[in-house]
Amino acid sequence: xxxxxxxxxxxxxxxxxxxxxxxxxxxxxxxxxxxxxxxxxxxxxxxxxxxxxxxxxxxxxxxxxxxxxxxxxxxxxxxxxxxxxxxxxxxxxxxxxxxxxxxxxxxxxxxxxxxxxxxxxxxxxxxxxxxxxxxxxxxxxxxxxxxxxxxxxxxxxxxxxxxxxxxxxxxxxxxxxxxxxxxxxxxxxxxxxxxxxxxxxxxxxxxxxxxxxxxxxxxxxxxxxxxxxxxxxxxxxxxxxxxxxxxxxxxxxxxxxxxxxxxxxxxxxxxxxxxxxxxxxxxxxxxxxxxxxxxxxxxxxxxxxxxxxxxxxxxxxxxxxxxxxxxxxxxxxxxxxxxxxxxxxxxxxxxxxxxxxxxxxxxxxxx
Numbered sequence: 371x372x373x374x375x376x377x378x379x380x381x382x383x384x385x386x387x388x389x390x391x392x393x394x395x396x397x398x399x400x401x402x403x404x405x406x407x408x409x410x411x412x413x414x415x416x417x418x419x420x421x422x423x424x425x426x427x428x429x430x431x432x433x434x435x436x437x438x439x440x441x442x443x444x445x446x447x448x449x450x451x452x453x454x455x456x457x458x459x460x461x462x463x464x465x466x467x468x469x470x471x472x473x474x475x476x477x478x479x480x481x482x483x484x485x486x487x488x489x490x491x492x493x494x495x496x497x498x499x500x501x502x503x504x505x506x507x508x509x510x511x512x513x514x515x516x517x518x519x520x521x522x523x524x525x526x527x528x529x530x531x532x533x534x535x536x537x538x539x540x541x542x543x544x545x546x547x548x549x550x551x552x553x554x555x556x557x558x559x560x561x562x563x564x565x566x567x568x569x570x571x572x573x574x575x576x577x578x579x580x581x582x583x584x585x586x587x588x589x590x591x592x593x594x595x596x597x598x599x600x601x602x603x604x605x606x607x608x609x610x611x612x613x614x615x616x617x618x619x620x621x622x623x624x625x626x627x628x629x630x631x632x633x634x635x636x637x638x639x640x641x642x643x644x645x646x647x648x649x650x651x652x653x654x655x656x657x658x659x660x661x662x663x664x665x666x667x668x669x670x671x672x673x674x675x676x677x678x679x680x681x682x683x684x685x686x687x688x689x690x691x692x693x694x695x696x697x698x699x700x701x702x703x704x705x706x707x708x709x710x711x712x713x714x715x716x717x718x719x720x721x722x723x724x725x726x727x728x729x730x731x732x733x734x735x736x737x
Contacts, residue, residue, distance in 0.1 A: 373671040375485065376702040377417065378447040378454060384439035385419075386412035388731040397724035399703050403710040409731035410706035414489070414676045417704060420444040420459045421485040421674070423468055423478055427493070435461055448485050450671060457485060479518040486515065486669045490658045491678035498634055498641045498653040505632035509595075512569040512661060515668035520565035523558040524627075530554035531623050534610075539621065543614040555626065556606035562627045563601045569664070570595035570632055576660035584652050584659075590637055591653070598629020662699070672701030679706045 376398070382391040388409045393400075402410050411427070418426050419434065428434055435442045443460040458469040467474065468481045475481050497504055513520040534551035541547075574593035581591045600606050609625050610617075617623050634641040634653065641653055665673045707713045710725060727734050 371670070372666060373451040374701070375448065375450045375671045375674060377674065378449050380413075380417065380420075381443075381445045382413065382416045383443045384436040385416050385434055385442040385444060386436060386731075388412050388416070389436065391728075391731065391733060393726060393733070395724065396702070398722040399718055399724070400705065401710055401713055401723065401725045402704065402706045402728060403708065403713075403725065404728035405708060409728045410708075411491075411678050412731070413728065414491075414678050414704055414706055416444045417446070417674070417676060418487055418489055420446045420457050421487045422482045423459055423466065424482070426489045426491060426676075431461055431466065446485075450485075457481075479514060479521045482521070483515055483518060483669065486665045486671065486673035487676055488658060488662045488665060488673045489676040489678065490655075490680055491676075492680060494658060495651055495654045495680070497657050498645065498650040500642075502631045505634075506566075506627075506630050508657065508661065509566045509569045509573070509630070509632060512573055512664045512668075513565040515665050516568055516572060517565040520562060523561040523565065527555060527558035527562055527627065530558065531626065531628065535617070535622065538614060538618040543618055548614065549611075552607055552610040555610060555623075556603045559599050559626045560601050560603040560606050563597050563599050563630070566627060566630055567595055567597065567601065572664045572667070573632075573657075573660050576663040577656055580656040580659040580663070581653060584656050585649065589649070591641075591656075592633075592635045592638070594633045594635075596631040596633050597627070598631070599626040662701075666701075672699075674701055675699055675703045677703065677705045679708070 377396050379392070379394045379396060382388050384390075386409070387407070391409070391413065393413070402413055404410050415425055415427060415434070418424070425431060425434060441460060441462050443458070445456065445458045447454055447456055455471050456469075458467070460467045468478075469475065470481065470484060494504075497508065510520065510524060530551050534548060534555060537545045537548055537551065570593070574595075577593055578591055581589075585591070600609070606626075610623075613623075613625055636645050636649060636653075639645070641650060645653065662673055662675065705713065710727075
């Protein structure tokens with residue numbers, strides 16, 4: 371049984387260009403409008419932060435803290451299955467504090483899967499045409515819900531990769547400590563590969579169905595996980611030892627999940643290299659639909675959907691697909707736009723929609 375999940379209210383303080391903002395009486399469809407640079411995306415990012423402890427656009431979390439402030443803080447009340455909980459996320463000069471119902475937690479994966487959210491922002495339009503790193507991140511987001519320990523394996527693997535490379539460059543291929551780091555890489559890298567393979571399998575099934583609904587009926591999509599490493603820890607360890615010289619010369623590991631690819635092809639041709647821009651954008655929307663499905667199935671609840679001004683990047687045909695997407699999504703939705711009058715929600719009861727307008731990071735009366 372799939373439960374319903376929704377934000378009841380949201381309080382944001384010293385976050386990006388928002389000094390203080392409170393959104394209450396949230397609906398199923400929440401449209402946040404305003405001119406560019408006035409806090410729309412920051413509000414969406416705050417929802418993502420209080421749900422996952424991370425950002426969907428900042429490499430460094432410190433960038434979330436408003437200029438001139440030392441701390442930022444986001445608090446939300448969230449309803450799920452008839453129970454309302456409070457989640458808080460805060461950043462300080464040297465710390466990140468996460469709380470659920472007043473109790474601190476240090477288990478990032480547990481916090482990040484408590485309130486599932488799926489975000490679709492303009493950068494996601496590159497999911498089909500951009501670098502493989504975007505698709506690896508997609509696999510990791512899905513894997514987090516299917517196999518929560520995968521996040522810890524990924525962090526441990528990345529740390530071991532950095533340390534091994536440092537030793538290779540500073541002490542050479544015969545350094546005694548290399549074996550210890552390679553053991554860690556083999557252990558955590560093989561586990562990460564297994565988790566990504568499972569995520570790719572789930573995602574492939576959902577993506578194929580979504581693309582079939584959205585694209586021209588004669589187009590055939592193929593989704594294939596191409597591992598850069600192996601799920602076998604012994605083979606992983608052996609391969610690393612054999613590649614020490616080449617990894618030292620190339621200043622990076624050439625084997626492992628950092629080389630994974632989720633290959634997408636349409637009618638037998640690479641979507642990244644040969645698909646039209648329209649096909650790539652429909653494919654990007656289908657990918658987000660598939661991600662939403664996979665998270666819902668794994669978590670047993672409807673994720674909250676965050677749409678960050680994607681309609682401004684799409685033509686009328688693709689905007690129509692977004693509207694269909696919203697209508698068919700039973701979960702709560704937050705949308706940002708510069709033109710709320712053009713963002714229609716046909717087929718959705720108007721009483722379920724709430725409109726908010728931001729100016730200089732503050733709430734003003736909606737037009």
